[in-house]
Amino acid sequence: MTIKEIQTHLEANSKNLTDEFKRLFHGRGGLYEDWKNLTIDSIDTIF
Numbered sequence: 758m759t760i761k762e763i764q765t766h767l768e769a770n771s772k773n774l775t776d777e778f779k780r781l782f783h784g785r786g787g788l789y790e791d792w793k794n795l796t797i798d799s800i801d802t803i804f
Contacts, residue, residue, distance in 0.1 A: 758789050758791065758792060763782060763792070763795075766781075766782055767781050767782060767797060770782065771799060774799050776801050778798065778799070778800050779798065779799045780796070780797075780798050781797045781798060781799055782795065782796065782797040783796050784796060
């Protein structure tokens with residue numbers, strides 16, 4: 758997965774954000790081996 762693919766993934770997952778916690782990207786779990794140490798969350802309106 759490239760940086761551009763992560764950006765596309767984040768854009769898709771960040772639509773309609775609310776004040777709730779939302780996990781936008783979770784690299785662990787074996788789906789994204791090269792990004793297994795990366796987790797990106799949205800908390801409230803902070804990305």
